[in-house]
Amino acid sequence: MRLIDKTPKVSRRTLLKTGSVTAAAAAMAPAAVMTGKAWAAAPVAVSADEFATLVKMARDIYPHDKLGDQYYSKVIEGLDSAAKDDAAAKTMLKDGVAALDDAAIGMKYGSYNQVPSEDERVAILQSMETTPFFQKIRGTLITGIYNNKDLWPMFGYEGESASKGGYINRGFNDIDWLGQG
Amino acid sequence: MATFDLNDAGVVVVVGSGAGGGTLSNELAQKGIKVVCLEAGGRHETEDFQNDEWGSFVQISWLDKRTTSGSWRVAKDFSGLPAWIVKAVGGSTTHWAGASLRFQEHEFKVKTVYGDIPGANLLDWPITLAEMEPYYDKAEFKMGTTRTNGIPGLPGSNNFKVLEAGAKKLGYKEVHTGRMSINSEPRDGRGSCQQIGFCFQGCKSGAKWSTLVAEIPKGEATGNLEVRPNSQVLKIEHDASGKVTGVVYADKDGNQHSQKARLVCVAGNTIESPRLLLNSASSKFPDGLANSSGQVGKNYMRHTTGSVYAIFQKPVHMYRGTTMAGIVQDEAGNNPSRGFVGGYELETLSIGLPFMAAFLNPGEWGRNFAGAMDAYDHMAGLWIVGEDMPQETNRVSLHATEKDQYGMPVPNVNFDDHANDSAMREHAYKQGSAVYDAVGALKTFHTPPYPSTHNLGTNRMSENARDGVVNKHGQTHDITNLFISDGSQFTTGGAENPTLTIVALAIRQADYIAGEMAKNNI
Numbered sequence: 001m002r003l004i005d006k007t008p009k010v011s012r013r014t015l016l017k018t019g020s021v022t023a024a025a026a027a028m029a030p031a032a033v034m035t036g037k038a039w040a041a042a043p044v045a046v047s048a049d050e051f052a053t054l055v056k057m058a059r060d061i062y063p064h065d066k067l068g069d070q071y072y073s074k075v076i077e078g079l080d081s082a083a084k085d086d087a088a089a090k091t092m093l094k095d096g097v098a099a100l101d102d103a104a105i106g107m108k109y110g111s112y113n114q115v116p117s118e119d120e121r122v123a124i125l126q127s128m129e130t131t132p133f134f135q136k137i138r139g140t141l142i143t144g145i146y147n148n149k150d151l152w153p154m155f156g157y158e159g160e161s162a163s164k165g166g167y168i169n170r171g172f173n174d175i176d177w178l179g180q181g
Numbered sequence: 182m183a184t185f186d187l188n189d190a191g192v193v194v195v196v197g198s199g200a201g202g203g204t205l206s207n208e209l210a211q212k213g214i215k216v217v218c219l220e221a222g223g224r225h226e227t228e229d230f231q232n233d234e235w236g237s238f239v240q241i242s243w244l245d246k247r248t249t250s251g252s253w254r255v256a257k258d259f260s261g262l263p264a265w266i267v268k269a270v271g272g273s274t275t276h277w278a279g280a281s282l283r284f285q286e287h288e289f290k291v292k293t294v295y296g297d298i299p300g301a302n303l304l305d306w307p308i309t310l311a312e313m314e315p316y317y318d319k320a321e322f323k324m325g326t327t328r329t330n331g332i333p334g335l336p337g338s339n340n341f342k343v344l345e346a347g348a349k350k351l352g353y354k355e356v357h358t359g360r361m362s363i364n365s366e367p368r369d370g371r372g373s374c375q376q377i378g379f380c381f382q383g384c385k386s387g388a389k390w391s392t393l394v395a396e397i398p399k400g401e402a403t404g405n406l407e408v409r410p411n412s413q414v415l416k417i418e419h420d421a422s423g424k425v426t427g428v429v430y431a432d433k434d435g436n437q438h439s440q441k442a443r444l445v446c447v448a449g450n451t452i453e454s455p456r457l458l459l460n461s462a463s464s465k466f467p468d469g470l471a472n473s474s475g476q477v478g479k480n481y482m483r484h485t486t487g488s489v490y491a492i493f494q495k496p497v498h499m500y501r502g503t504t505m506a507g508i509v510q511d512e513a514g515n516n517p518s519r520g521f522v523g524g525y526e527l528e529t530l531s532i533g534l535p536f537m538a539a540f541l542n543p544g545e546w547g548r549n550f551a552g553a554m555d556a557y558d559h560m561a562g563l564w565i566v567g568e569d570m571p572q573e574t575n576r577v578s579l580h581a582t583e584k585d586q587y588g589m590p591v592p593n594v595n596f597d598d599h600a601n602d603s604a605m606r607e608h609a610y611k612q613g614s615a616v617y618d619a620v621g622a623l624k625t626f627h628t629p630p631y632p633s634t635h636n637l638g639t640n641r642m643s644e645n646a647r648d649g650v651v652n653k654h655g656q657t658h659d660i661t662n663l664f665i666s667d668g669s670q671f672t673t674g675g676a677e678n679p680t681l682t683i684v685a686l687a688i689r690q691a692d693y694i695a696g697e698m699a700k701n702n703i
Contacts, residue, residue, distance in 0.1 A: 146539075
């Protein structure tokens, strides 16, 4: 079968944006280094801490260990910049983060970002999953992550094919493992 | 290309340019009849289409305001999008996947065969398979349907090969790459399928039959057909005798025009067609046009659908190649011992990563969901298409307060599954999983129905005027020069993708209209 190289590609743009930290190194870096404004332009509506919390939340909603934080951060950047001149959107983000932190404090942690286990953070998210705040973040991620063409190769999806002549000579029928039990 | 005057009262106005309207327009034009086809959407040609799920969705989908109600899950997950259909020249034939199946004989007379099903508003069609066969022949020839007229089947994709291997292990016999109106070899001035894989987004090679590439250009070449895009019909007008006289439509700038007509054929798909009849209510017809039966908008059907996606140890790359060229037909017959009447088809289906995220299990999040998405390239998928029960309460009605950009009430679509629908879907989910389990699936997912692509029944055909909206020719029982020409005519839905039947009915209707016009009956 014609297989797809699913290893993350580090573009020049990504390198410039992230300094010398490669995506591969980032995957092994401690969480504290990866979150917040290390990955992003300075937030314009929320604080740096709030931004970091939203990035953590984004990863907890659609956790793909193969994806660096910059991809989640990019989605949050979009929400942050849209909230710059939209008071209601800004309030939703800030109040949402405050609610996450309150829930974490209720569990004896300092903030959502300091909750060490994903299971416990997910429990917090489950308690708020019907809120407009949660649904806004989740809905934005659905396209922000899965409709991000840069990420498609990492999921084994090739996208547009017409300009390459379709798949008629590129593996539409190349499955070779059926009948191997 | 012909253009006709707004005051030309000799033209036939066709509302909509999809499978019904686009085919009817061409058929009438070929017979020398002058046609103005008013299409609500814009004209996007083959080269304009996009291999991009969300980009294409925004380009061609019908996204005008609609509301939903009822217990169907679409009302919760996609409350403003009851149907996934198209607003563009070519209508939903730009989006359809090409599966072209004839109804089975019993599906034209289900009330007789199934008997009384509590809660179902069943009725026999006023036509039989034998009467339809010559028109199915013409439709298949016109559309170049594979496995008819000596046209070879399409080659099997990876997704098909998985389905085929599993189905055969399970003992299914009727398994093949489908009867598809997608060229498996060059035909009718169009090339053969390049296995591009974006059938739903508008075929970029032109291999797939659509009214956009196959019917409308031929009709236009006669000099008898004018297709007017960006022309949304708001109201059908009539005279004191009750005959229709023309339509009012809005152009792309919202300016309203009145087009006179000798007769009007409505083919706006199953939500817009009844909406237009209801929005055309007048002092003479206070309940809407052609609605003496009270059935306009009722008996909305959407097929009993659902998908099964399976994850395998090794890659499948299901998105490579024709979306729907694969079928298992063994469950399509009526076998009530399964616990339901009617039957269903299992057809290959693939969607890209962006739509998989939206549709696999709408609203789900967390590790399970992300894990499934991580295995996207190891997935195979199928779609269930089964007969659903018509129910009077499943209906398109006018919203009491919400208005569209032209000030017209928007349609609300109310839907609840019938117990028969649910029993069929559960059976199909189980069989679909068994197909994939037979070839080593690690996990299978039962995906809920997408926003409806097969929308049927809201102006149904009936022998008696009290039971339905149109007669066996799609002519409304109440108004002789008003016709319905789309899937809203369907008395019941059958287990088959509806386009072939819509096209066959349009060819048949064109013969009838030409005959009645020649006799000056209309």
